[in-house]
Amino acid sequence: MKILKIASIPGDGIGREVVPAAIKVLEAIADVHGGLKFEFVEYPWSCEYYLEHGAMMPEDGLERLKEFDGIFLGAVGNPKIVPDHISLWGLLIKIRREFEQTINLRPAKMMNGIRSPLANPKDFDLIVIRENSEGEYSTVGGTIYQGEDEIAIQNAVFSRKATERAMRYAFDLASKRRSRVTSATKSNGIVYSMPFWDNVFKDVSKDYPDIQTDSQHIDALAAFFVTQPERFDVIVASNLFGDILTDIGAAVMGSIGIAPAANINVNGKYPSMFEPVHGSAPDIVGKGIANPIGQIWTAKMMLDHLGEEELGHQLLDVVEGVTGDGILTPDLGVRNTTKEVTEEIIHRLQAL
Incomplete structure (x- = not known):
C-alpha cells in the first residue's frame, strides 16, 4: 500500500468549499486504485487565523509542512479583513520561497463541454x-x-x-x-x-x-x-x-474557476504545493456554486508529481466526461452546484 501524506490548507473563501470536494475525489480515486491511500492533515491557516493569532501561520508552520509529500492549498486572501500583501506574503509566498518552489506550472486547454x-x-x-x-x-x-x-x-x-x-x-x-x-x-x-x-x-x-x-x-x-x-x-x-x-x-x-497550478520544488528537499488559480472569490462564498474543477484539476497535477500519472490522466478524463455532458457550475453558464459536479465525478470514478 502506497501512502501519500498531504497537508491540506483550505485557506479563505471558496477554498473551504472546493478543497473538501477535491479531497473526496482523491479518496475516491484511491479506492479505485486499491494500492493507494491518502492521509490528509488539515491546517486552519487563513485570514481569520491571522485576526486571532497575528500571523498567517504559526512560527513552526513550515517545520510541520516539511514532513508531508505534498501541500494542497485552496485559496488565500480576504482583503476586507487582512491586506493582500500581508495574507499572501505570510502564507502562500512564504511557502513558495522558503520551500524553494522555484517552478510554477499552469496548463490551459480546451475542455470538453466548456465553451x-x-x-x-x-x-x-x-x-x-x-x-x-x-x-x-x-x-x-x-x-x-x-x-x-x-x-x-x-x-x-x-x-x-x-x-x-x-x-x-x-x-x-x-x-x-x-x-x-x-x-x-x-x-x-x-x-x-x-x-x-x-x-x-x-x-x-x-x-x-x-x-x-x-x-x-x-x-x-x-x-x-x-x-x-x-x-x-x-x-x-x-x-x-x-x-x-x-x-x-x-x-x-472559459473560466478562471477551472484553472489549476502547481508550485514545484525541483531539488526534493521540500514538498511541492498545489493550488487552483481562482483565489478566494468572496462574492460567491457560501452559495454552493463554486466551481470545484480548478481544485480537482490541481489534484490531478499533484497525482502526476507524486508518481501517479496514470491516475492523473484517468481523473482528468472523467472530469472532461462530466463537463462534456454539460454538468457545470454557473460560472460556465449552467446551474449545477459544487456538490452536484463533485458527486458526478466521484460516481464516474467509482464506475471505472
Missing part, C-alpha cells in the same frame, strides 16, 4: 512554465520621501541559475509533449533583464536540438494567446509575465 469565449479556439493545449522565485517579484527596493516627492523603487532580480532552471524545466517538459518552447520576453523595452533572459534562452536551447523554439515579446504573446492559442505548446516566462499569461490562459478556457 471558450473565443470564436474559434482550435483545440489549444498549452502549459506555461513560470519562474517562481525571483524576477519582477523580488523584495529588493524601497520607498523614500513623502507627498509629491515620494519615490518607490522596485528592483527585478534575474539570476542565471534560476532563469536557466526554469528554461531547462520547460525544454524537458516539451520533449514529452509537442517539442516546442516559446520564450516570453520584452527585450525591446526592458534593456537589461530581458536581453539577459534572451541570451540564457539561446544558450539553453543549444542543448535541446530537437526542440523547436521561438521568442515572443510579451505584448504580442498576450495577443496571440487570444487570437492563436493553438500555436503554443510550452511557454517559459518570468514571474510577472507568467502570472499575466496564465490568467489569460484561464480566461480563454
